[in-house]
Amino acid sequence: MRGLLPMNLTSTTGDARGAYFEQLYQDDADPWRVSQRWYEARKRALLLACLPQQRYRNAYEPGCGNGELTLELARRCDRLLAADFSAEALLLARQKLADARQEGNVSFERHSLPQDWPRTSKGAEKFDLVVISEIAYYLSAEELAQVVEHSVAGLAPGGSIALCHWRAPFTQRILSTVRVHDAFQHAPGLHCLVRHEESDFLLGVWSNDERSVAQKEGFA
Ligand SMILES: C[S@@+](CC[C@H](N)C(=O)[O-])C[C@H]1O[C@@H](n2cnc3c(N)ncnc32)[C@H](O)[C@@H]1O
Known part of the structure:
Protein backbone atom coordinates (compact mmCIF):
# COMPACT_ATOMS: atom_id res chain seq x y z
CA MET A 1 0.00 0.00 0.00
CA ARG A 2 2.75 2.48 0.91
CA GLY A 3 4.67 1.94 -2.31
CA LEU A 4 2.85 1.60 -5.56
CA LEU A 5 5.34 0.83 -8.29
CA PRO A 6 7.02 -2.56 -7.93
CA MET A 7 10.46 -1.20 -7.12
CA ARG A 37 -9.76 7.49 2.10
CA TRP A 38 -11.54 7.59 5.47
CA TYR A 39 -8.56 5.56 6.76
CA GLU A 40 -6.24 8.49 5.98
CA ALA A 41 -8.61 11.21 7.29
CA ARG A 42 -9.11 9.32 10.56
CA LYS A 43 -5.37 8.72 10.96
CA ARG A 44 -4.66 12.44 10.45
CA ALA A 45 -7.33 13.34 13.01
CA LEU A 46 -5.76 10.92 15.52
CA LEU A 47 -2.28 12.34 14.93
CA LEU A 48 -3.50 15.90 15.34
CA ALA A 49 -5.42 14.97 18.52
CA CYS A 50 -2.27 13.37 19.97
CA LEU A 51 -0.15 16.53 19.65
CA PRO A 52 0.32 17.72 23.24
CA GLN A 53 0.18 21.45 22.55
CA GLN A 54 -2.69 23.43 21.13
CA ARG A 55 -0.32 25.67 19.16
CA TYR A 56 3.24 25.40 17.90
CA ARG A 57 5.64 28.20 17.10
CA ASN A 58 7.96 26.61 14.56
CA ALA A 59 7.28 23.16 13.04
CA TYR A 60 8.98 20.89 10.50
CA GLU A 61 7.23 18.30 8.36
CA PRO A 62 9.68 16.35 6.19
CA GLY A 63 8.11 14.11 3.52
CA CYS A 64 5.03 16.30 3.36
CA GLY A 65 3.83 14.68 0.12
CA ASN A 66 0.92 16.46 -1.54
CA GLY A 67 0.18 18.49 1.58
CA GLU A 68 -2.94 16.91 3.06
CA LEU A 69 -1.49 16.77 6.60
CA THR A 70 0.46 19.99 5.98
CA LEU A 71 -2.83 21.87 5.65
CA GLU A 72 -4.05 20.66 9.06
CA LEU A 73 -0.68 21.30 10.71
CA ALA A 74 -0.55 24.82 9.27
CA ARG A 75 -3.73 25.62 11.23
CA ARG A 76 -1.94 24.70 14.51
CA CYS A 77 1.42 26.38 13.83
CA ASP A 78 2.71 29.93 13.64
CA ARG A 79 5.35 28.76 11.14
CA LEU A 80 5.66 25.46 9.33
CA LEU A 81 8.47 24.23 7.09
CA ALA A 82 7.13 21.51 4.77
CA ALA A 83 9.69 19.56 2.76
CA ASP A 84 9.84 16.65 0.33
CA PHE A 85 12.12 14.83 -2.10
CA SER A 86 9.67 15.46 -4.90
CA ALA A 87 9.31 18.84 -6.63
CA GLU A 88 5.93 17.73 -8.00
CA ALA A 89 4.68 16.86 -4.50
CA LEU A 90 5.78 20.28 -3.28
CA LEU A 91 3.90 21.99 -6.13
CA LEU A 92 0.76 20.03 -5.24
CA ALA A 93 1.15 20.84 -1.54
CA ARG A 94 1.72 24.54 -2.21
CA GLN A 95 -1.41 24.65 -4.41
CA LYS A 96 -3.49 22.82 -1.77
CA LEU A 97 -2.56 25.35 0.89
CA ALA A 98 -3.10 28.29 -1.48
CA ASP A 99 -6.58 26.97 -2.38
CA ALA A 100 -7.40 26.83 1.34
CA ARG A 101 -5.87 30.30 1.88
CA GLN A 102 -3.52 28.76 4.44
CA GLU A 103 -0.17 29.27 2.72
CA GLY A 104 0.88 32.45 4.56
CA ASN A 105 2.70 30.72 7.43
CA VAL A 106 4.13 27.79 5.44
CA SER A 107 7.40 27.57 3.54
CA PHE A 108 8.19 24.72 1.16
CA GLU A 109 11.65 23.33 0.52
CA ARG A 110 13.04 20.42 -1.43
CA HIS A 111 14.83 18.22 1.11
CA SER A 112 16.35 14.81 0.84
CA LEU A 113 16.65 13.18 4.26
CA PRO A 114 18.78 12.86 6.19
CA GLN A 115 21.33 15.17 4.56
CA ASP A 116 19.08 18.22 4.14
CA TRP A 117 17.64 18.19 7.66
CA PRO A 118 17.73 21.88 8.72
CA ARG A 119 20.67 22.32 11.10
CA THR A 120 20.12 24.54 14.12
CA SER A 121 23.90 24.79 14.53
CA LYS A 122 23.73 27.29 11.67
CA GLY A 123 21.80 29.65 13.94
CA ALA A 124 18.32 28.62 12.84
CA GLU A 125 15.56 28.51 15.46
CA LYS A 126 14.87 25.07 16.92
CA PHE A 127 11.62 23.27 16.09
CA ASP A 128 8.99 22.82 18.78
CA LEU A 129 7.23 20.25 16.57
CA VAL A 130 8.58 17.67 14.12
CA VAL A 131 6.09 15.44 12.29
CA ILE A 132 7.42 12.34 10.52
CA SER A 133 4.49 10.64 8.85
CA GLU A 134 4.82 7.65 6.51
CA ILE A 135 8.39 8.39 5.46
CA ALA A 136 10.94 6.91 7.88
CA TYR A 137 10.53 3.29 6.71
CA TYR A 138 12.05 4.39 3.39
CA LEU A 139 15.35 5.17 5.17
CA SER A 140 18.29 2.85 5.81
CA ALA A 141 19.27 2.12 9.42
CA GLU A 142 22.17 4.61 9.14
CA GLU A 143 19.91 7.29 7.66
CA LEU A 144 17.32 6.72 10.38
CA ALA A 145 20.01 7.11 13.06
CA GLN A 146 20.92 10.50 11.56
CA VAL A 147 17.27 11.56 11.43
CA VAL A 148 16.85 10.67 15.12
CA GLU A 149 20.02 12.59 15.99
CA HIS A 150 18.96 15.69 14.03
CA SER A 151 15.41 15.54 15.42
CA VAL A 152 16.64 15.48 19.01
CA ALA A 153 19.42 18.04 18.52
CA GLY A 154 17.07 20.50 16.80
CA LEU A 155 14.14 20.13 19.21
CA ALA A 156 13.28 23.24 21.25
CA PRO A 157 12.79 22.74 25.01
CA GLY A 158 9.35 21.22 25.57
CA GLY A 159 9.02 20.38 21.87
CA SER A 160 7.41 17.24 20.42
CA ILE A 161 8.27 14.70 17.75
CA ALA A 162 5.29 12.85 16.27
CA LEU A 163 5.62 9.70 14.17
CA CYS A 164 2.97 7.73 12.31
CA HIS A 165 3.65 4.69 10.09
CA TRP A 166 1.81 1.89 8.27
CA ARG A 167 2.75 -1.50 9.70
CA ALA A 168 2.30 -4.09 6.94
CA PRO A 169 5.15 -5.20 4.67
CA PHE A 170 5.47 -3.67 1.18
CA THR A 171 8.18 -3.86 -1.48
CA GLN A 172 9.63 -0.37 -1.01
CA ARG A 173 9.94 -0.62 2.76
CA ILE A 174 13.54 -0.67 4.02
CA LEU A 175 12.88 -0.66 7.78
CA SER A 176 10.00 -2.08 9.77
CA THR A 177 7.68 0.37 11.49
CA VAL A 178 8.53 -1.16 14.88
CA ARG A 179 12.24 -0.59 14.17
CA VAL A 180 11.58 3.07 13.21
CA HIS A 181 9.50 3.87 16.30
CA ASP A 182 11.90 1.98 18.58
CA ALA A 183 14.73 4.23 17.42
CA PHE A 184 12.88 7.23 18.87
CA GLN A 185 11.78 5.26 21.92
CA HIS A 186 15.44 4.61 22.80
CA ALA A 187 16.81 8.03 21.85
CA PRO A 188 18.58 9.65 24.82
CA GLY A 189 16.69 12.66 26.14
CA LEU A 190 13.29 11.73 24.71
CA HIS A 191 10.25 10.65 26.72
CA CYS A 192 7.27 8.88 25.18
CA LEU A 193 4.08 10.90 25.75
CA VAL A 194 1.74 8.97 23.45
CA ARG A 195 1.75 5.43 22.08
CA HIS A 196 -1.21 4.52 19.90
CA GLU A 197 -1.18 1.07 18.34
CA GLU A 198 -3.54 -0.41 15.77
CA SER A 199 -3.18 -3.39 13.48
CA ASP A 200 -2.68 -0.99 10.53
CA PHE A 201 -0.37 1.65 11.98
CA LEU A 202 1.70 2.89 14.92
CA LEU A 203 1.49 6.45 16.18
CA GLY A 204 3.84 7.87 18.78
CA VAL A 205 4.74 11.22 20.29
CA TRP A 206 8.00 11.92 22.13
CA SER A 207 9.21 15.03 23.89
CA ASN A 208 12.25 16.28 25.77
CA ASP A 209 9.78 17.32 28.52
CA GLU A 210 8.30 14.30 30.30
CA ARG A 211 5.37 16.19 31.82
CA SER A 212 1.87 15.18 30.74
CA VAL A 213 -0.55 17.62 29.13
CA ALA A 214 -2.40 18.04 32.46
CA GLN A 215 0.89 18.58 34.32
CA LYS A 216 1.92 21.22 31.84
CA GLU A 217 -1.43 22.93 32.21
CA GLY A 218 -0.94 22.89 35.98
CA PHE A 219 -3.78 20.74 37.30
CA ALA A 220 -2.06 17.37 37.78
C1 LIG B 1 3.91 7.90 1.75
S1 LIG B 1 4.28 9.59 1.41
C2 LIG B 1 3.75 10.35 2.95
C3 LIG B 1 3.20 11.75 2.76
C4 LIG B 1 2.66 12.38 4.04
N1 LIG B 1 3.73 12.60 5.01
C5 LIG B 1 1.57 11.53 4.65
O1 LIG B 1 1.70 11.09 5.79
O2 LIG B 1 0.56 11.30 3.97
C6 LIG B 1 6.06 9.63 1.60
C7 LIG B 1 6.65 10.96 1.17
O3 LIG B 1 7.97 11.07 1.65
C8 LIG B 1 8.81 11.54 0.62
N2 LIG B 1 10.14 10.95 0.90
C9 LIG B 1 10.47 9.65 0.99
N3 LIG B 1 11.75 9.50 1.35
C10 LIG B 1 12.26 10.75 1.50
C11 LIG B 1 13.53 11.27 1.87
N4 LIG B 1 14.56 10.46 2.16
N5 LIG B 1 13.69 12.61 1.91
C12 LIG B 1 12.66 13.43 1.62
N6 LIG B 1 11.43 13.01 1.28
C13 LIG B 1 11.23 11.68 1.22
C14 LIG B 1 8.18 11.05 -0.68
O4 LIG B 1 8.53 11.88 -1.77
C15 LIG B 1 6.70 11.12 -0.34
O5 LIG B 1 6.14 12.35 -0.69
Missing part, protein backbone atom coordinates in the same frame (compact mmCIF):
# COMPACT_ATOMS: atom_id res chain seq x y z
CA ASN A 8 12.73 -2.38 -4.34
CA LEU A 9 14.33 0.70 -2.76
CA THR A 10 16.69 -1.22 -0.49
CA SER A 11 19.65 -1.15 -2.84
CA THR A 12 18.98 2.21 -4.51
CA THR A 13 20.81 5.49 -3.96
CA GLY A 14 19.10 8.62 -2.61
CA ASP A 15 18.87 10.01 -6.16
CA ALA A 16 17.15 6.91 -7.49
CA ARG A 17 14.74 6.93 -4.56
CA GLY A 18 13.98 10.60 -5.24
CA ALA A 19 13.31 9.77 -8.91
CA TYR A 20 10.97 6.97 -7.83
CA PHE A 21 8.81 9.35 -5.77
CA GLU A 22 8.96 12.06 -8.45
CA GLN A 23 7.56 9.58 -10.98
CA LEU A 24 4.79 8.54 -8.59
CA TYR A 25 3.52 12.12 -8.28
CA GLN A 26 3.96 12.79 -12.03
CA ASP A 27 1.67 9.83 -12.70
CA ASP A 28 -0.86 10.52 -9.97
CA ALA A 29 -1.40 13.63 -7.81
CA ASP A 30 -2.62 11.49 -4.89
CA PRO A 31 -0.76 8.17 -5.09
CA TRP A 32 -1.86 6.94 -1.65
CA ARG A 33 -5.40 8.37 -1.84
CA VAL A 34 -4.75 10.49 1.25
CA SER A 35 -7.42 12.98 0.16
CA GLN A 36 -10.04 10.30 -0.44
Whole structure:
Protein backbone atom coordinates (compact mmCIF):
# COMPACT_ATOMS: atom_id res chain seq x y z
CA MET A 1 0.00 0.00 0.00
CA ARG A 2 2.75 2.48 0.91
CA GLY A 3 4.67 1.94 -2.31
CA LEU A 4 2.85 1.60 -5.56
CA LEU A 5 5.34 0.83 -8.29
CA PRO A 6 7.02 -2.56 -7.93
CA MET A 7 10.46 -1.20 -7.12
CA ASN A 8 12.73 -2.38 -4.34
CA LEU A 9 14.33 0.70 -2.76
CA THR A 10 16.69 -1.22 -0.49
CA SER A 11 19.65 -1.15 -2.84
CA THR A 12 18.98 2.21 -4.51
CA THR A 13 20.81 5.49 -3.96
CA GLY A 14 19.10 8.62 -2.61
CA ASP A 15 18.87 10.01 -6.16
CA ALA A 16 17.15 6.91 -7.49
CA ARG A 17 14.74 6.93 -4.56
CA GLY A 18 13.98 10.60 -5.24
CA ALA A 19 13.31 9.77 -8.91
CA TYR A 20 10.97 6.97 -7.83
CA PHE A 21 8.81 9.35 -5.77
CA GLU A 22 8.96 12.06 -8.45
CA GLN A 23 7.56 9.58 -10.98
CA LEU A 24 4.79 8.54 -8.59
CA TYR A 25 3.52 12.12 -8.28
CA GLN A 26 3.96 12.79 -12.03
CA ASP A 27 1.67 9.83 -12.70
CA ASP A 28 -0.86 10.52 -9.97
CA ALA A 29 -1.40 13.63 -7.81
CA ASP A 30 -2.62 11.49 -4.89
CA PRO A 31 -0.76 8.17 -5.09
CA TRP A 32 -1.86 6.94 -1.65
CA ARG A 33 -5.40 8.37 -1.84
CA VAL A 34 -4.75 10.49 1.25
CA SER A 35 -7.42 12.98 0.16
CA GLN A 36 -10.04 10.30 -0.44
CA ARG A 37 -9.76 7.49 2.10
CA TRP A 38 -11.54 7.59 5.47
CA TYR A 39 -8.56 5.56 6.76
CA GLU A 40 -6.24 8.49 5.98
CA ALA A 41 -8.61 11.21 7.29
CA ARG A 42 -9.11 9.32 10.56
CA LYS A 43 -5.37 8.72 10.96
CA ARG A 44 -4.66 12.44 10.45
CA ALA A 45 -7.33 13.34 13.01
CA LEU A 46 -5.76 10.92 15.52
CA LEU A 47 -2.28 12.34 14.93
CA LEU A 48 -3.50 15.90 15.34
CA ALA A 49 -5.42 14.97 18.52
CA CYS A 50 -2.27 13.37 19.97
CA LEU A 51 -0.15 16.53 19.65
CA PRO A 52 0.32 17.72 23.24
CA GLN A 53 0.18 21.45 22.55
CA GLN A 54 -2.69 23.43 21.13
CA ARG A 55 -0.32 25.67 19.16
CA TYR A 56 3.24 25.40 17.90
CA ARG A 57 5.64 28.20 17.10
CA ASN A 58 7.96 26.61 14.56
CA ALA A 59 7.28 23.16 13.04
CA TYR A 60 8.98 20.89 10.50
CA GLU A 61 7.23 18.30 8.36
CA PRO A 62 9.68 16.35 6.19
CA GLY A 63 8.11 14.11 3.52
CA CYS A 64 5.03 16.30 3.36
CA GLY A 65 3.83 14.68 0.12
CA ASN A 66 0.92 16.46 -1.54
CA GLY A 67 0.18 18.49 1.58
CA GLU A 68 -2.94 16.91 3.06
CA LEU A 69 -1.49 16.77 6.60
CA THR A 70 0.46 19.99 5.98
CA LEU A 71 -2.83 21.87 5.65
CA GLU A 72 -4.05 20.66 9.06
CA LEU A 73 -0.68 21.30 10.71
CA ALA A 74 -0.55 24.82 9.27
CA ARG A 75 -3.73 25.62 11.23
CA ARG A 76 -1.94 24.70 14.51
CA CYS A 77 1.42 26.38 13.83
CA ASP A 78 2.71 29.93 13.64
CA ARG A 79 5.35 28.76 11.14
CA LEU A 80 5.66 25.46 9.33
CA LEU A 81 8.47 24.23 7.09
CA ALA A 82 7.13 21.51 4.77
CA ALA A 83 9.69 19.56 2.76
CA ASP A 84 9.84 16.65 0.33
CA PHE A 85 12.12 14.83 -2.10
CA SER A 86 9.67 15.46 -4.90
CA ALA A 87 9.31 18.84 -6.63
CA GLU A 88 5.93 17.73 -8.00
CA ALA A 89 4.68 16.86 -4.50
CA LEU A 90 5.78 20.28 -3.28
CA LEU A 91 3.90 21.99 -6.13
CA LEU A 92 0.76 20.03 -5.24
CA ALA A 93 1.15 20.84 -1.54
CA ARG A 94 1.72 24.54 -2.21
CA GLN A 95 -1.41 24.65 -4.41
CA LYS A 96 -3.49 22.82 -1.77
CA LEU A 97 -2.56 25.35 0.89
CA ALA A 98 -3.10 28.29 -1.48
CA ASP A 99 -6.58 26.97 -2.38
CA ALA A 100 -7.40 26.83 1.34
CA ARG A 101 -5.87 30.30 1.88
CA GLN A 102 -3.52 28.76 4.44
CA GLU A 103 -0.17 29.27 2.72
CA GLY A 104 0.88 32.45 4.56
CA ASN A 105 2.70 30.72 7.43
CA VAL A 106 4.13 27.79 5.44
CA SER A 107 7.40 27.57 3.54
CA PHE A 108 8.19 24.72 1.16
CA GLU A 109 11.65 23.33 0.52
CA ARG A 110 13.04 20.42 -1.43
CA HIS A 111 14.83 18.22 1.11
CA SER A 112 16.35 14.81 0.84
CA LEU A 113 16.65 13.18 4.26
CA PRO A 114 18.78 12.86 6.19
CA GLN A 115 21.33 15.17 4.56
CA ASP A 116 19.08 18.22 4.14
CA TRP A 117 17.64 18.19 7.66
CA PRO A 118 17.73 21.88 8.72
CA ARG A 119 20.67 22.32 11.10
CA THR A 120 20.12 24.54 14.12
CA SER A 121 23.90 24.79 14.53
CA LYS A 122 23.73 27.29 11.67
CA GLY A 123 21.80 29.65 13.94
CA ALA A 124 18.32 28.62 12.84
CA GLU A 125 15.56 28.51 15.46
CA LYS A 126 14.87 25.07 16.92
CA PHE A 127 11.62 23.27 16.09
CA ASP A 128 8.99 22.82 18.78
CA LEU A 129 7.23 20.25 16.57
CA VAL A 130 8.58 17.67 14.12
CA VAL A 131 6.09 15.44 12.29
CA ILE A 132 7.42 12.34 10.52
CA SER A 133 4.49 10.64 8.85
CA GLU A 134 4.82 7.65 6.51
CA ILE A 135 8.39 8.39 5.46
CA ALA A 136 10.94 6.91 7.88
CA TYR A 137 10.53 3.29 6.71
CA TYR A 138 12.05 4.39 3.39
CA LEU A 139 15.35 5.17 5.17
CA SER A 140 18.29 2.85 5.81
CA ALA A 141 19.27 2.12 9.42
CA GLU A 142 22.17 4.61 9.14
CA GLU A 143 19.91 7.29 7.66
CA LEU A 144 17.32 6.72 10.38
CA ALA A 145 20.01 7.11 13.06
CA GLN A 146 20.92 10.50 11.56
CA VAL A 147 17.27 11.56 11.43
CA VAL A 148 16.85 10.67 15.12
CA GLU A 149 20.02 12.59 15.99
CA HIS A 150 18.96 15.69 14.03
CA SER A 151 15.41 15.54 15.42
CA VAL A 152 16.64 15.48 19.01
CA ALA A 153 19.42 18.04 18.52
CA GLY A 154 17.07 20.50 16.80
CA LEU A 155 14.14 20.13 19.21
CA ALA A 156 13.28 23.24 21.25
CA PRO A 157 12.79 22.74 25.01
CA GLY A 158 9.35 21.22 25.57
CA GLY A 159 9.02 20.38 21.87
CA SER A 160 7.41 17.24 20.42
CA ILE A 161 8.27 14.70 17.75
CA ALA A 162 5.29 12.85 16.27
CA LEU A 163 5.62 9.70 14.17
CA CYS A 164 2.97 7.73 12.31
CA HIS A 165 3.65 4.69 10.09
CA TRP A 166 1.81 1.89 8.27
CA ARG A 167 2.75 -1.50 9.70
CA ALA A 168 2.30 -4.09 6.94
CA PRO A 169 5.15 -5.20 4.67
CA PHE A 170 5.47 -3.67 1.18
CA THR A 171 8.18 -3.86 -1.48
CA GLN A 172 9.63 -0.37 -1.01
CA ARG A 173 9.94 -0.62 2.76
CA ILE A 174 13.54 -0.67 4.02
CA LEU A 175 12.88 -0.66 7.78
CA SER A 176 10.00 -2.08 9.77
CA THR A 177 7.68 0.37 11.49
CA VAL A 178 8.53 -1.16 14.88
CA ARG A 179 12.24 -0.59 14.17
CA VAL A 180 11.58 3.07 13.21
CA HIS A 181 9.50 3.87 16.30
CA ASP A 182 11.90 1.98 18.58
CA ALA A 183 14.73 4.23 17.42
CA PHE A 184 12.88 7.23 18.87
CA GLN A 185 11.78 5.26 21.92
CA HIS A 186 15.44 4.61 22.80
CA ALA A 187 16.81 8.03 21.85
CA PRO A 188 18.58 9.65 24.82
CA GLY A 189 16.69 12.66 26.14
CA LEU A 190 13.29 11.73 24.71
CA HIS A 191 10.25 10.65 26.72
CA CYS A 192 7.27 8.88 25.18
CA LEU A 193 4.08 10.90 25.75
CA VAL A 194 1.74 8.97 23.45
CA ARG A 195 1.75 5.43 22.08
CA HIS A 196 -1.21 4.52 19.90
CA GLU A 197 -1.18 1.07 18.34
CA GLU A 198 -3.54 -0.41 15.77
CA SER A 199 -3.18 -3.39 13.48
CA ASP A 200 -2.68 -0.99 10.53
CA PHE A 201 -0.37 1.65 11.98
CA LEU A 202 1.70 2.89 14.92
CA LEU A 203 1.49 6.45 16.18
CA GLY A 204 3.84 7.87 18.78
CA VAL A 205 4.74 11.22 20.29
CA TRP A 206 8.00 11.92 22.13
CA SER A 207 9.21 15.03 23.89
CA ASN A 208 12.25 16.28 25.77
CA ASP A 209 9.78 17.32 28.52
CA GLU A 210 8.30 14.30 30.30
CA ARG A 211 5.37 16.19 31.82
CA SER A 212 1.87 15.18 30.74
CA VAL A 213 -0.55 17.62 29.13
CA ALA A 214 -2.40 18.04 32.46
CA GLN A 215 0.89 18.58 34.32
CA LYS A 216 1.92 21.22 31.84
CA GLU A 217 -1.43 22.93 32.21
CA GLY A 218 -0.94 22.89 35.98
CA PHE A 219 -3.78 20.74 37.30
CA ALA A 220 -2.06 17.37 37.78
C1 LIG B 1 3.91 7.90 1.75
S1 LIG B 1 4.28 9.59 1.41
C2 LIG B 1 3.75 10.35 2.95
C3 LIG B 1 3.20 11.75 2.76
C4 LIG B 1 2.66 12.38 4.04
N1 LIG B 1 3.73 12.60 5.01
C5 LIG B 1 1.57 11.53 4.65
O1 LIG B 1 1.70 11.09 5.79
O2 LIG B 1 0.56 11.30 3.97
C6 LIG B 1 6.06 9.63 1.60
C7 LIG B 1 6.65 10.96 1.17
O3 LIG B 1 7.97 11.07 1.65
C8 LIG B 1 8.81 11.54 0.62
N2 LIG B 1 10.14 10.95 0.90
C9 LIG B 1 10.47 9.65 0.99
N3 LIG B 1 11.75 9.50 1.35
C10 LIG B 1 12.26 10.75 1.50
C11 LIG B 1 13.53 11.27 1.87
N4 LIG B 1 14.56 10.46 2.16
N5 LIG B 1 13.69 12.61 1.91
C12 LIG B 1 12.66 13.43 1.62
N6 LIG B 1 11.43 13.01 1.28
C13 LIG B 1 11.23 11.68 1.22
C14 LIG B 1 8.18 11.05 -0.68
O4 LIG B 1 8.53 11.88 -1.77
C15 LIG B 1 6.70 11.12 -0.34
O5 LIG B 1 6.14 12.35 -0.69
